[in-house]
Amino acid sequence: xxxLLLSLLALPARxxxxxxxxxxxxxxxxxxNSGWAVRTSTKATLNQAGHKVYLVTLYAGNDYKxxxxxxxxxxxxxxxLYDHTGKQVATDSSSDKEPSLSYTPQSTDTYYIAVHASxxxxxxxxxxxxxxxxxx
Amino acid sequence: xxxxxxxxPAFAVPSMVTILSLAACSGEPAKPTEPVxxxxxxxxxxxxxxxxxxxxxxxxxxxxxVPSPAEMQKAMEKAGIxxxxxxxxxxxxxKMDVENKDVVAVRTGVVLADCLLTxxxxxxEKLVERLGVVKAGMQSLGAGTDIQATIDDxxxxxxxxxxxxxxxxxxxxxxxxxxxxxIKFEAGERAVPLIQAGSWLEGSNLVSAAILTxxxxxAGTQLLRQPQVVDYxxxxxxxxxxxxxxxxxxxxxxxxxxxxxxxxxxxxxxGDDVKEVKAQTDSVLALL
Numbered sequence: 288x289x290x291l292l293l294s295l296l297a298l299p300a301r302x303x304x305x306x307x308x309x310x311x312x313x314x315x316x317x318x319x320n321s322g323w324a325v326r327t328s329t330k331a332t333l334n335q336a337g338h339k340v341y342l343v344t345l346y347a348g349n350d351y352k353x354x355x356x357x358x359x360x361x362x363x364x365x366x367x368l369y370d371h372t373g374k375q376v377a378t379d380s381s382s383d384k385e386p387s388l389s390y391t392p393q394s395t396d397t398y399y400i401a402v403h404a405s406x407x408x409x410x411x412x413x414x415x416x417x418x419x420x421x422x423x
Numbered sequence: 424x425x426x427x428x429x430x431x432p433a434f435a436v437p438s439m440v441t442i443l444s445l446a447a448c449s450g451e452p453a454k455p456t457e458p459v460x461x462x463x464x465x466x467x468x469x470x471x472x473x474x475x476x477x478x479x480x481x482x483x484x485x486x487x488x489v490p491s492p493a494e495m496q497k498a499m500e501k502a503g504i505x506x507x508x509x510x511x512x513x514x515x516x517x518k519m520d521v522e523n524k525d526v527v528a529v530r531t532g533v534v535l536a537d538c539l540l541t542x543x544x545x546x547x548e549k550l551v552e553r554l555g556v557v558k559a560g561m562q563s564l565g566a567g568t569d570i571q572a573t574i575d576d577x578x579x580x581x582x583x584x585x586x587x588x589x590x591x592x593x594x595x596x597x598x599x600x601x602x603x604x605x606i607k608f609e610a611g612e613r614a615v616p617l618i619q620a621g622s623w624l625e626g627s628n629l630v631s632a633a634i635l636t637x638x639x640x641x642a643g644t645q646l647l648r649q650p651q652v653v654d655y656x657x658x659x660x661x662x663x664x665x666x667x668x669x670x671x672x673x674x675x676x677x678x679x680x681x682x683x684x685x686x687x688x689x690x691x692x693x694g695d696d697v698k699e700v701k702a703q704t705d706s707v708l709a710l711l
Contacts, residue, residue, distance in 0.1 A: 327601070369474070399483055
């Protein structure tokens with residue numbers, strides 16, 4: 288049994304989009320209990336230090352929360368929200384694989400969400416990050 | 424103890440006595456002590472590299488760009504113009520058995536928006552009927568079995584009163600935001616943006632109607648001015664549809680989007696602009 292466990296642990300880490308999505312879906316449904324609803328969810332597979340950028344329209348007055356979940360190969364994922372001029376307006380301050388950030392825009396406008404795979408447990412492999420834009 | 428002294432060197436005996444005494448006190452055999460390691464330094468979180476605007480613009484994906492109808496409704500509530508919104512939703516009879524799949528996608532988006540915006544106070548039969556139209560649209564688009572199974576499940580639960588309206592809002596919200604974007608793998612890349620375009624047009628039409636009804640033209644800037652969204656749909660209709668035979672709906676859609684682009688380029692919208700949004704979106708929806 289121990290040998291089996293050790294051999295499983297020794298398997299190379301692989302990008303696991305399903306794992307990231309399952310984690311995110313749990314967060315989305317937890318959010319419903321607090322009045323949050325989901326606009327869109329999506330996923331990306333990234334290399335160490337890789338990033339993905341999403342364009343997003345945010346309504347003035349609505350509260351927004353961007354949530355993300357990394358798979359088992361993601362050690363640290365980060366989120367940054369930029370306004371349409373490229374100025375950072377919100378960022379998560381955690382160093383884990385489940386970052387989130389909140390923002391309430393003063394005017395309806397277009398923003399950029401950057402999702403970073405800042406650190407991977409096995410940098411020779413890829414990691415998956417599922418991301419959702421939620422609002423209330 | 425004298426026997427012990429005779430067997431061990433003199434310096435060892437006091438140590439042995441101490442060890443045995445400690446073992447007796449704790450009731451456990453003595454364990455060799457390990458040197459105390461200093462705690463590992465906590466890795467300070469490092470900020471990700473700041474991205475330049477050129478990088479953001481060049482690499483941004485549009486998957487999260489378009490607001491959902493329910494999100495639009497939330498913004499309308501906060502602007503104080505959402506009262507009576509569901510009564511503004513027209514009872515459209517849209518057919519999905521048409522040849523042009525782009526038109527099917529736009530129509531599906533319109534009916535999906537109607538479902539989302541009326542879910543709390545629509546009669547059960549009307550809700551089931553609208554979901555049936557969405558399902559027919561998805562079938563026509565070849566959207567795969569997952570989305571159809573989801574709609575069947577929701578329909579059964581609505582029919583059997585097995586789901587509250589609040590829970591139904593969540594289910595439809597998730598279907599719109601998380602499940603429909605995945606149909607691109609079966610229905611093709613064009614289907615999702617055109618469904619979104621249908622939902623967004625219907626939402627914009629209802630928002631402009633609500634603003635005019637409430638006589639709050641100032642709300643137009645906050646709720647209708649979305650130039651990037653218009654650009655996204657427009658580029659799709661122009662470039663992706665260029666190889667297809669002209670269709671009256673898509674031609675009108677392109678004209679409407681061009682006009683909405685002009686309006687969205689203004690720093691703020693006037694009451695006349697809101698009326699123009701209403702007229703332009705009316706003209707597309709009337710052709711469906």
